[in-house]
Amino acid sequence: MRTIGSLSTWRSAIQANIQQPDTPRLRKRSEIQLECVDYHAPGRRACPEAMARDNGHFQWPSSDTGMLDPIALSFPRLPGSCQGLRVAHLSDLHLHHPRRARRMINLIIDRLAPTKLDLVALTGDYMDKPGDEPLALEFFEALERRVRPRLGFHAVLGNHDSPELRRRLIAQCPWLNILDNQAKPLIEGSSMIIAGLDGDITREADPMALMASMTGLPSHTEREPGATPRRESGPPSLSTGPDPQSGREQIMPTAQRPDARRHSFILLLAHHPTWLPIAADLDIDLMLSGHTHGGQIRFPGKRAIYNSTDFPLRFSAGLLRHQNTLAVVTRGIGETALPMRIFCPRQVPMLTCNHGPLPGQFTHQVVNLQPW
Numbered sequence: 001m002r003t004i005g006s007l008s009t010w011r012s013a014i015q016a017n018i019q020q021p022d023t024p025r026l027r028k029r030s031e032i033q034l035e036c037v038d039y040h041a042p043g044r045r046a047c048p049e050a051m052a053r054d055n056g057h058f059q060w061p062s063s064d065t066g067m068l069d070p071i072a073l074s075f076p077r078l079p080g081s082c083q084g085l086r087v088a089h090l091s092d093l094h095l096h097h098p099r100r101a102r103r104m105i106n107l108i109i110d111r112l113a114p115t116k117l118d119l120v121a122l123t124g125d126y127m128d129k130p131g132d133e134p135l136a137l138e139f140f141e142a143l144e145r146r147v148r149p150r151l152g153f154h155a156v157l158g159n160h161d162s163p164e165l166r167r168r169l170i171a172q173c174p175w176l177n178i179l180d181n182q183a184k185p186l187i188e189g190s191s192m193i194i195a196g197l198d199g200d201i202t203r204e205a206d207p208m209a210l211m212a213s214m215t216g217l218p219s220h221t222e223r224e225p226g227a228t229p230r231r232e233s234g235p236p237s238l239s240t241g242p243d244p245q246s247g248r249e250q251i252m253p254t255a256q257r258p259d260a261r262r263h264s265f266i267l268l269l270a271h272h273p274t275w276l277p278i279a280a281d282l283d284i285d286l287m288l289s290g291h292t293h294g295g296q297i298r299f300p301g302k303r304a305i306y307n308s309t310d311f312p313l314r315f316s317a318g319l320l321r322h323q324n325t326l327a328v329v330t331r332g333i334g335e336t337a338l339p340m341r342i343f344c345p346r347q348v349p350m351l352t353c354n355h356g357p358l359p360g361q362f363t364h365q366v367v368n369l370q371p372w
C-alpha cells in the first residue's frame with residue numbers, strides 16, 4: 001500500500017520541479033510516496049500506471065477521467081433554434097514542451113472527436129512562450145481534422161498568445177472565427193450572437209467597439225462617471241471592497257448601460273474573467289473565460305492560493321453570476337510557470353444550453369453559484 005510520505009519528501013519533490021522543470025526526476029512519479037486518490041471516484045486509489053499516463057505533466061490527484069465536464073445551463077432568452085446547444089469550451093493549453101504538448105493534443109482530441117458538438121469555443125493561451133507557435137498550430141490543425149462541430153470553431157486569443165500566432169492563424173486557419181472585439185450571428189437569421197473580446201498582447205480589448213458591433217449604436221469613447229475603471233490596455237482593473245452585509249471582499253457594482261439592452265442572446269468569449277462586470281453592463285447572457293487555471297495549485301476544498309487576476313480567490317473557477325450574466329470560468333487544460341496542478345484537475349466544460357430561468361438570483365454583486 002502506498003502511504004503519504006513525509007512533508008520533507010513532498011517539499012523536495014516540489015523544489016526539484018521548480019529548479020529543474022524538465023528533468024527526468026519529476027517524471028518518475030512512482031518515487032514520490034503519496035497516497036493518490038482518483039479525484040472523481042473518491043476512495044479509489046490511482047495505480048502507478050494511471051500516474052504514468054499523466055501526459056508528462058504532474059497532476060495530483062492524477063486522474064483525467066472527469067476532464068470533459070458536463071454542465072447544464074438555462075437562459076430565458078435562448079432562441080428556440082438553439083435549444084439544447086452543445087458547446088465545448090477549451091482554454092489555456094499553454095503548449096510548450098513538444099513531447100508533452102503532443103500528448104496533450106492527442107488527449108484532448110481523442111476525447112472530443114467522438115462527442116456530438118454544436119460549437120467549439122476557445123478562450124486563449126494556446127501557447128506558453130514565444131517560439132511555441134508551431135505547437136499551437138498543430139493543435140488547431142488536429143482540432144479541425146478530427147472534431148466536427150455543427151456551428152464551427154470560434155476563438156479569442158489570450159495574454160500568452162503572440163502577434164505571430166494571430167498572423168499565422170489568420171493565414172493558415174481560415175475556418176477559425178477569430179473574434180476581435182466584434183459580434184456576429186452564430187446562425188444566419190437567428191437572434192443568437194457570438195462575440196469576442198480580445199486578449200491583451202495581440203490587440204487591445206475594446207468593450208465599446210464590441211457594444212457598437214452588437215447594437216449598431218456608435219462606439220462611445222468615454223465611459224460614464226462611476227463605470228469600471230480601465231487600464232490603457234489589457235483586462236479592466238476592478239474596484240473591490242468589503243461587502244457591507246457579509247464583510248467579505250466583493251467586486252464593487254459598475255454603472256449600468258441601459259443602451260446596451262436588446263433581445264438577442266449573446267455568447268461572449270473573453271480570456272480574462274475580470275470582464276464580467278462590463279459583460280453584465282452590456283447585458284451579455286453567457287461569458288466563457290479562462291486565464292486563472294482555477295488557481296492551478298490549490299488547497300483541498302477548491303481553495304486557490306493565487307489566480308493572476310484582480311478577482312477574489314473564491315471566483316478563480318466556477319459558474320459565476322453578476323446581474324443577468326452567467327460566466328463559466330474554467331480551470332483550463334495546461335499549466336504555466338510551474339508545470340504542475342495540485343487539487344485542480346484539467347477541465348473542458350461541456351455546456352448544454354436550454355431555455356429556462358437563469359440560475360441564482362439577480363444581484364449587483366458577483367456570486368459563484370457553482371465553484372469547481
Ligand SMILES: [Fe+2]
Nearest residue numbers: 092125291336
Ligand atoms: Fe493561461
